[in-house]
Amino acid sequence: MRKGVMKKVISLGLILVLMSAMLTGCRFGFASDPDDPNEEEKEIPIDTSVDTFEYDSSLSGTNITLLNSKAEIQVALEKMGAEFEKKSGVHVEVMPVTDGDSPYTKVVSLYNSGTPPTASILDTTDVIALAKEKAADLSDESWTKEAEGYLTEVDGKIYSFPLCIEGRGIIYNKAVIEEALGESFEPDSVTTQDEFKELLERLVNAGIEKPVSMAKEDWSLGAHHLQYIYETYEGTSEGAGEVIEKIKAGKLDLESYDRLREFLNMFDILKKYNVAKGDPLGADYDEMAIDLADGKTAFWFNGNWAWPNISEAGAKEEDEYGFLPYFLNNDRNDFVNHQIQASPSKQVMLDGQIASEKEQAAAKEFLNWIVYSEIGQQMLVKTCNIIPPFKNNPYEPSDPLSADIYTKVHEEKAFNASAIVPNDHWAVLGASMQKYLADRSSREELTEDIQKYWDEQE
């Protein structure tokens, strides 16, 4: 009798466990999982017939590891590694940084356990933090000539390989705007903040009640929105560094700093027409992509990395999406009103501490292969869907957002500035921006928070 009850309990428990496992399984199916077996394989053919790259045969048989912090290209990188191995005999093991782990934490823990990756894809701030202590000097590599303007220097030396250009701005869905207004929409026709506001107003009158989506995530608010105040100082990374030094030293009064005031004016406009205005901090990221693709909204402040989300929400590659600049004022001649921000974001750093000479040479060859071999060039753009920072790469990215940035970079409609800020900038000031977004703090309080943040830095 008792045994029977026990059996029942156990089987019931098992069923419950299985059911919950099934439920959680479903939940993860929604997310853009690179390993999702349901996902359609859409492969762009790579032409491997021509390859003039000279391989160093003495490196054949070497094993190198590559730590990848750009989850969306994990599969593509593995393919690149396999292709490279076929040609050179060097095995490239691509290790992903799992969700929730920060790339920096991961690489530091690997260093502390004595098994650092030969190469790691990191953010620029991470490279700067690690370069002098751990990285191999790449100043003499020949690809540095092809990437002029996109290199990061630490004390006059180059320690990292710029992997891609990423840009951000106000993504528009052209079809939605045209359908609502009943006329063709020319993105270049919007050249000032007032014109942008007028466009929004017309869209509202045409029935799109709240035409803008803006993410509540602290990285979006703290890094992508707020960092405009440094990057637009004069549109260069040096300028961004300069203004940060000034703020730190108390030489620049934030309250009278034009770019901050202008930035907040623009932020207020976006806030006013935000589709989630009723509950801006409850906005859901995935829903924003769906809203934009479905035409509930016409704009989304984001970068080209949002394409997988928009595409998953139903957008096609032939649809017309592109970027409007983050309009700061009504001066047509101000570069911020006709240029979007685009600069190298992910960097490859080579280990110069533990990796053997041969491993370092193999990793360097892999980087050169990406830049100079016909196959590497194609795979970087077509397989990884990356905007290459190398002048000699003739291929163009295919998704509309990357393609738009690509054209803008080549037509000088983009400015290359990235502010190097402390690693917790996005988290700390992202929280202050969230408060401002939710109308729980005033401009003065936000300004104070920014000043306080910089005062606390050494």
Add this chain to the structure above:
Amino acid sequence: MKSKNNGKDFCMFALPGMFCFFAVVIIPFVYGVYLTLTDWNGVSKVKNFIGLKNFAGVMRDGQFWTSLLLTFKYVIFVVLIVNVLAFAIAYLLTRGIKGQNFFRAGFFTPNLIGGIVLGYIWQFVFSRVFVSIGESTGWKMFEVSWLSDPTNAFIALVVVSVWQLSGYMILIYVAGFMGLSEDVMEAASIDGASGFVKLKNIIMPLMMSSITICLFLTLSRAFMVYDVNLSLTAGAPYGTTEMAAMHVYEKAFTSRQFGIGQAEAFILFIIVAVISGIQVYLTKKQEVEA
């Protein structure tokens, strides 16, 4: 009299365990304490001894003390609700009601789901399901996502933690109730004790050992909460639901102030150790033998 064999026995049985314990608990702990006295940033090869500077840094880190205060608040709510609820449910589930085995399994299930997954599921519930319910019914309380308001986000955290922890505690309390001797209960009934009196004077003292365990488990788990905190709110909105453990992690790895983070972790450890120590001492004193 000591036998000659003692040393060998000790080596055979205790050494492997001791070795593991030292390797994964004691040595890292001592090393961690040492790190609080250095300026190590997690990467560099040299570690400079800087005395108590990190602790001074902790004193200046206002956010840490705010998060610690919030953690205390959270612990009080979670410990009280979990134990009262679990005790009551366990009491009901040992009265022989129909389908009690089914309920026991059911209540325990949330505990089998990992904190991270649980947090994501509930995030979906709070910010999508509840909001849709609010939209279709017009109920004010579900109008906006709970996770976008500091107070409601805190309540959400407590609700989810209670939901997760209760099952485990129910199990322990159920075991406690089943262990109550029928003779004693019967004797109490014959003596005229019933209802509340029986609960207060007979059941509670006999259940004290279960209560000790449950209080200890809920206390330490609630103080160290990280996974649910991370996946449910991640400190949002604007850092108002960041608990101590999460703040320590953020300090060390996001702000990259490793020494200060380590010092904060050490302070958190002392607080948890002292409080659970006092709790175990006090409740142990209440324990009686039937």
